[in-house]
Amino acid sequence: MRGDAIDTRFGPVQVDVVLAGSTIVDVVPVVVPDQDPRDRQINEYAVPLLRQEVLDAQSAKIDSVSGASFTSYGYAWSVQSVLDKLGA
Template identity: 55%
Template sequence: MRGHAMRRVLFAVLVTAIGLVLLLSFKPHDMAGVAQPPAAVAPAQVSPSPSPRGSTKSAGARTFDGDAVDTRWGPVQVRIVVSGSKITDIQVLQAPQENRRDIEINNRALPILQQEALSAQSAQIDSVSGATYTSDGYAGSLQSAIDRAGL
């Protein structure tokens, strides 16, 4: 009798642990109530007359749009602002924002990615923990913008 009760307890613990792992790995995509994307993923202002290569000039600064890189959760695209041969700003044109979790990840990860890229002046940046897909898409789009800028 004792062995049977012990097996039942172990089985219940195992089923509970598996259920918890499955629950924590679930990422919902259809959440109602997500109104506005945060400032970190709000679309950048588009210049009125971009050139065919995705580049514009204004007051000595030039902008270059990177490719939209598809990720598991949606496309990521950035625009760089270049003065001389230096990247002075990076704007996010697209990032996953289907639900509250996407927005939380982007609010945390995108400023870190921007800071690292501006500091490194390249797309050779570390992924942000918990935002691997966004980090990879960001770096890919950034590299294509840097290539367009000839940096």
């Protein structure tokens, strides 16, 4: 299920949340900031960590990745938008 696009200082962040029943089984980035090489470098590192945090927590209540605060914020809120739509 597609989450909301969350605007951040460096661009929007949006994810798809894959569910099996009420279990989050995957989180796939749809849009992450990639305007310059530094954005791409940060997100290549941060996005897999954020994915694993969501899978471990089964929630959008995750820690930010150091150096990727804006991506972390957008990622968590995009996941939360899916959970809100599902009433979770």
